[in-house]
Amino acid sequence: MSNPKLCKGMKFPNRKVFRAALREYIVKKPVDIKFKLNEKTKVSVHCKYECSWRIYASQIAGELTFQIKTMVPTCICGRTFKHSQVTSTYVARKYLDDFNKNPDWAVSGVKHQVMQDVYVDLSINQVYRAKRKAREFILGDERLQYGKLRDYAVMIKVTDVGSKVILQTEITEPNTQPKFKRMYVRYNAQKVGFLGGCRPLVGLNGCHLKGKFGGHILSATARDVNDNIFPVALGVVEQENNDSWVWFLQTFADDIRRPNELNLVFISDRQKGLILTMELLFPTVEHRFCVKHIYNNFKLNFKGLELKAALWRCAVATTVREFEKRMQDMKKLDNEA
Ligand SMILES: [Zn+2]
Structure with missing residues (x-):
């Protein structure tokens, strides 16, 4: 056309x-x-x-x-x-x-x-x-689409038994229509698939929404047995901060099951709000950082493929002794540079 x-x-x-x-x-x-x-x-x-x-x-x-x-x-x-x-x-x-x-x-x-x-x-x-x-x-x-969200939420619940949808609105000024605040969506197949077929590893991530009204998407993602990405739940929030992560992760835990019962390990970037939230909500649950994100910061000061390979060798070490040895090697490489 x-x-x-x-x-x-x-x-x-x-x-x-x-x-x-x-x-x-x-x-x-x-x-x-x-x-x-x-x-x-x-x-x-x-x-x-x-x-x-x-x-x-x-x-x-x-x-x-x-x-x-x-x-x-x-x-x-x-x-x-x-x-x-x-x-x-x-x-x-x-x-x-x-x-x-x-x-x-x-x-x-x-x-x-x-x-x-x-x-x-x-x-x-x-x-x-x-x-x-x-x-x-x-x-x-976009305004029209926000206006349809309540019907959409009801429709998911009716047609997809076992799903979970939460739609939060707020009234920001008196005598006005309620405004969209947050939304949590998790389809039935996501919970069934995650509990039945994925390793207990959940990636957490946030990203900007590019539309007129802004906001952030927060997502919880796993890997299935074929090593493919398996989305478990997503939230739309006003922005990525302490409050919104607390809300999303609490909802997620209530919805899927407590992370310590499932022996979950969370993996994410080093977003401050998220680190604090994890310590507050799940102090005993493992929280790891994604090496790709670590590397993005690392490479600002330590450039070159040799050091990149060395960092990854540390990341995949499976014993404390091996990890320490790899770290030594990396430091030695940095001194040589
Ligand atoms: Zn002519």
Whole structure:
């Protein structure tokens, strides 16, 4: 759909798809158009400057299918840097991902990108309108999705017996709708699979949510017997801190079973909130640090493949004596460097 080639006889599932393909085609070509007919069952477009270029498409009787019946594919009119179909709405939709990832995308940057892609010179006002519309599409969409979470939570509980979903909301200002706070989701198969088929090793991790409303995902992940990653539970929280980790891990322990009963070992990065939480909630449970994360800090001061290999040799040592020997070796290597 990003670069459709139209020809006579071509079929489209419905009118909407045809219109979208037509729009992309004339913008890319480019031909500027005017509609002679724009009805539910037939669409006829001509070149805006009245050369012989035209396309006529209509609905096939008894189907929703749209088909191109007539097409004169050559436009002999000169090119301009304006196009009636490249509107602010068109730009907002076409670059929705970019606007989402980069809300501060400069006006000049948007102008430049559109010029490069479709040779249209947008006015400053068009760019502002496109930015505003993109923001509305993104926000409106996400707001609607948050609004559906309560139904979603109920639906999981009804259709997936044995699952666990907790949805927390809060009222931040009087007389307003409750706002999303936190969510915990664990499907039935996750608990059954974890207890029945995974080693008692749980990786904990947090990561940013990139959407408009931010927040963090916290996850508990195991490895199955095929050594594949096996997600056990996830939480969505306001941010990764002491409070949110306490809430997530307490919920996890209540839900799955106490970590000391299961002889669990937790593994994570060295996030401060998480370290404190583990000491507070499960003082007797093993908590290890992920060597990949340790190495990311380590390599800032100690560079080179030799030292990297030495660090990993320490990490995989299985006895105290071996570990100490490997550490000695690593220190010796560092002194040589
Ligand atoms: Zn023309």
